[in-house]
Amino acid sequence: MSTRTDVMIRTYGPGQVPPLLDLIADIWADAHPELVDNPGAATAGLSVPALHRQINGHLAYPGFTLVAAYAGGTAVGFGYAFPCSATYWFGPALIDQVPEGARTERLMGLCELAVRPPWQSQGVGSMLHTALLKTINPRWSSLLALPSNNRGKGLYARLGYEYAGPYRNEPSGPEFDLLLLRVDGQAHR
Template sequence: MPHSARGQLPDPRSVVIGPLDLAARVDDALAVQAVAFGLTDEEIGVRRHIVLRHMAGPGASALGATTEEGRLVGFVYGMPNDDTQWWSTIVRPYLAREGNEGWLSGSFVITELHVHPAFQHRGIGRGLITALTDTAAEPRSLLSALDTDSPARTLYHGLGYHDLARRVQFPSAVQPYVVMGAVLPLARW
């Protein structure tokens, strides 16, 4: 997203967080994720099918951050953990090694959270994740993030997430991930 004519970033106050029909706007969401996370066209194609499958599952929900013009600039989605899903089967041994396997039960998993770079560092990601987890019936939340010092990890720590397992290697990922967990509701700063 380009800077405005005055050279300033877009005003985040013009962004509204609300319900998102992610299945209907999957391409808009993946365009945000591609810019925020650096995805290739091939990765976008794979993720499109994954998002659509997730959103058809029980308890899946999504929120979006849109501008006054209706442009999607951020989104989050998640669902109650299902021990049979791919993510759970990958992270289970890492969590078990750390004595944290019990976190898989009774948790709401944040599957994706992305904000367009022009709108980052303005509280939109925090607003998306807290609003989504506030609706969860589960008493805690899980997520995975790149296992690096990053603004995302700083955000998650500030919301009350803590590291449950580090150096988690997903089959197609080059970089290791960390699995993080938080008791709900998330902390407010």
């Protein structure tokens, strides 16, 4: 993996995000072509309209942060996260199964991290992740990944995330892999 030196990361707070929603959705759709126009994915809540609803719902969380990567003035990737409680993030089924620190120390819920295919495997996802860690300054970070998302899971493994168990947002929803990262205080400084 090479690292792009011509990429700039910008950080946005909740009030700056609504005008960016269509751009963010376009990046998400480029990064997830297998989900676009897939009725099964849409039914499972993995669609552009669902992404809009998800982001709009998360904007109210204190500490909400969105980061976007730009190359040559063009947006090539984004990620967003916010500090959250372990009860909210893990839910009652998993809260007792995660390490104590993930339940009691500052937790970041990483909701989305997407990079357009031409810029994947060039360090852009890592740069976005680092920017979120710097801004939110968590002790733990957690995210949900589709078991079939091998590219994403490869990035998350390189970043140090480990599998913590299966997770469903709702009983009939898709099963995700819950991934956890204990953040080394020096890793993102």
